[in-house]
Amino acid sequence: xxxxxxxxxDFLEFLASSEPTPGGGSASAxxxxxxxxxxxxxxxxxxxxxxxxxxxxxxxxxxxxxxxxRGELTxxxxxxxxxxxxxxxxYRLPRRTAEEREARDAAxxxxxxxxxxxxxxxxxxxxxxxxxxxxxxxxxNRWAASDAGVAVLLAEAALHGALLNVRTNLASLRDxxxxxxxxxxxxxxxxxxxGLKERVLGAIAQAPR
Amino acid sequence: xxxxxxxxxDFLEFLASSEPTPGGGSASAxxxxxxxxxxxxxxxxxxxxxxxxxxxxxxxxxxxxxxxxRGELTxxxxxxxxxxxxxxxxYRLPRRTAEEREARDAAxxxxxxxxxxxxxxxxxxxxxxxxxxxxxxxxxNRWAASDAGVAVLLAEAALHGALLNVRTNLASLRDxxxxxxxxxxxxxxxxxxxGLKERVLGAIAQAPR
Numbered sequence: 001x002x003x004x005x006x007x008x009x010d011f012l013e014f015l016a017s018s019e020p021t022p023g024g025g026s027a028s029a030x031x032x033x034x035x036x037x038x039x040x041x042x043x044x045x046x047x048x049x050x051x052x053x054x055x056x057x058x059x060x061x062x063x064x065x066x067x068x069x070r071g072e073l074t075x076x077x078x079x080x081x082x083x084x085x086x087x088x089x090x091y092r093l094p095r096r097t098a099e100e101r102e103a104r105d106a107a108x109x110x111x112x113x114x115x116x117x118x119x120x121x122x123x124x125x126x127x128x129x130x131x132x133x134x135x136x137x138x139x140x141n142r143w144a145a146s147d148a149g150v151a152v153l154l155a156e157a158a159l160h161g162a163l164l165n166v167r168t169n170l171a172s173l174r175d176x177x178x179x180x181x182x183x184x185x186x187x188x189x190x191x192x193x194x195g196l197k198e199r200v201l202g203a204i205a206q207a208p209r
Numbered sequence: 210x211x212x213x214x215x216x217x218x219d220f221l222e223f224l225a226s227s228e229p230t231p232g233g234g235s236a237s238a239x240x241x242x243x244x245x246x247x248x249x250x251x252x253x254x255x256x257x258x259x260x261x262x263x264x265x266x267x268x269x270x271x272x273x274x275x276x277x278x279r280g281e282l283t284x285x286x287x288x289x290x291x292x293x294x295x296x297x298x299x300y301r302l303p304r305r306t307a308e309e310r311e312a313r314d315a316a317x318x319x320x321x322x323x324x325x326x327x328x329x330x331x332x333x334x335x336x337x338x339x340x341x342x343x344x345x346x347x348x349x350n351r352w353a354a355s356d357a358g359v360a361v362l363l364a365e366a367a368l369h370g371a372l373l374n375v376r377t378n379l380a381s382l383r384d385x386x387x388x389x390x391x392x393x394x395x396x397x398x399x400x401x402x403x404g405l406k407e408r409v410l411g412a413i414a415q416a417p418r
Contacts (some may be wrong), residue, residue, distance in 0.1 A: 001273060002220075003217065004216070004217040004218045005216055005217070005218060006216060006217060007213070007214055007215060007216055008212065008213040008214070008215060008216075008283075009213045009214060009283065011211075011217055012242055012243070012246045012279060012283070013246075014247040015243065015247060015250060015291075016245075016246040016247075016249035016253065016275075016276065016279065018249050018250070018251065018253035018254055018256075020254065020353075021318075021320030023247070023356050023359075024247060024352075024355055024356040024358070024359030024360075025359075027243045027244075027247055027356075027359055027363065028359055028363075030217070030281065031243065031244060031363055031366070033221055034221070034224065034236045034239060034240065035236075036225075037221045037222075037224040037225040037236075038222075038224060038225075038236055040225035041224060041225050041226065041227070041232065043352075044225065044226060044227035045227055062299055064218075066225075067225065070221060070225065071291065074218065075223070076215075085379055099397075112272055116278060118397035135215065136302070138347075143229075144229075144232075145375050146373040146374055147232050147233040147236075149233070149372075149373045150232075150234075150236055150370035150373060151233075153366040153367075153369050153370045153373075154236065154237075154240055154363070154366050154367070154370060156229055156362070156366065157362040157363050157365065157366035157367075158362075158366075160362050161358065161362045164353055164358045164359060164410075165359075166294070168355050179320075182324055195385040196397060201373075204373065204413065209297070
């Protein structure tokens with residue numbers, strides 16, 4: 001059963017357990033999905049509301065994207081757990097003979113690529129959620145501005161949480177060219193969201209009630 | 210049905226909808242509960258593990274507290290929605306006569322007190338989760354250190370998200386003495402967690418693998 005088909009109580013129970021999955025990567029994906037849902041909520045509380053006629057098209061476009069991101073982040077929640085399980089399975093492969101060691105090594109490196117790409121994708125989706133929270137806070141329903149604020153806060157935390165997992169797996173990755181390109185994507189990602197949180201929170205502080 | 214008895218997919222759907230509840234307060238409580246669960250997970254991955262004999266008692270104590278906080282945050286998730294619904298119900302009360310206006314006003318002020326206290330309690334629990342993530346990252350299972358990192362990130366975001374809701378309701382609260390005491394609790398809270406995230410992330414960066 002997919003994690004997102006589980007009850008919240010049960011998912012929290014699995015997370016807290018001594019099973020290594022689900023872990024921080026999946027929790028980050030869920031944090032990002034909560035943020036995406038909050039952006040959609042701000043749009044839904046703005047669409048069709050008096051006084052917001054001028055931003056209907058913009059809010060529809062934001063909602064289309066935040067709903068797509070919500071779907072992607074819930075899929076990545078599952079993918080992160082599978083990627084981590086693949087890494088653990090590779091670590092458990094036998095290594096008595098040279099052939100076994102070689103096969104284990106190849107399996108491990110393949111699994112590590114996936115276990116790096118998945119949290120990086122989570123972080124990239126979270127960055128996009130952050131960028132959607134800004135116009136939602138600035139021009140969406142003023143009564144829901146604080147929801148856009150919670151969205152940007154949770155998305156930023158989830159972004160950095162996912163990057164912790166990228167770094168962990170990157171340390172064991174031997175393909176230096178790939179590792180370098182991932183490091184560059186991480187840097188671009190962090191630079192791309194710089195100041196976004198402060199701008200969203202600034203927009204909320206100014207929202208007249 | 211309690212929100213935490215719902216499937217994750219369904220909760221995300223309710224959050225995204227044009228219904229004002231659940232909103233950012235409940236999402237913050239869930240973010241805090243995810244963080245508390247991750248702290249418990251680090252403890253569970255440390256208890257009974259070779260090399261960690263010296264910290265068994267400490268990890269048991271942390272887990273007892275993080276599990277209690279997880280329970281409290283899931284209860285506050287429901288309470289936040291109820292508090293907000295009470296505020297909305299008060300706003301909808303009739304105000305044609307002086308008596309009606311007076312009754313509406315009393316109902317509104319009572320509801321606002323609760324709608325301020327609940328997110329403040331969420332923020333206070335999140336601060337405690339942050340303080341538990343530090344010893345978990347420093348002395349818990351090194352393989353799970355990044356999970357303690359995700360915990361501190363999500364708990365900090367949830368803390369500030371909950372405070373956005375406190376501030377929103379505080380603005381309409383007329384009991385100035387109460388408002389002042391709440392402002393003081395907010396300041397103490399933010400000061401109390403200062404530097405915690407950086408210390409947790411620093412401990413992770415140093416964790417030898």
